[in-house]
Amino acid sequence: AQRVTQPEKLLSVFKGAPVELKCNYSYSGSPELFWYVQYSRQRLQLLLRHISRESIKGFTADLNKGETSFHLKKPFAQEEDSAMYYCALRTTSYDKVIFGPGTSLSVIP
């Protein structure tokens, strides 16, 4: 079965603290994983994808196929990072994308 899980619905951290948003997946094929973000009153948008191996806004994510995880990390959280974060898995079936339930990140000043 194809599935994406994000165990934390809500995550609160202080400004300047490290942050890690967890994501696990199940997929029988070769996974392509993404993190999407939704800031308040803005559209959902792509944050990063594992194949590009970029650091966007200080965030990084490493695909661990052994643990079937794609956790999102940032060493020093900023207030503007407060948002809803979705982990997503792209399947090869007509480009379907399966989203996790999302984690709401709140960065406390």
Next chain:
Amino acid sequence: DAGITQSPRHKVTETGTPVTLRCHQTENHRYMYWYRQDPGHGLRLIHYSYGVKDTDKGEVSDGYSVSRSKTEDFLLTLESATSSQTSVYFCAISGPGTDYEQYFGPGTRLTVT
């Protein structure tokens, strides 16, 4: 905003009435999707389209139908709205031209009373 719009942006309707939401793109992308967003469930795929007149069901398709008669428009219809369909609905597009990144519309907030 990737040339994708949704209409209406807000709608309140009564149980049992039909409702149609429209997604319009100006990017000529192949794939279009309808999701609903609910607290605790994240984004769930309702239906998607991989070409004109080519559509398929997602994970929560019961009570919904779709049509795509031209590349730029993807319509979502609730044949007889129920309170459980109160939600925020998002349309998204993707294709080779986006490197398969999904671009989202602004959303439609639907309330069924």
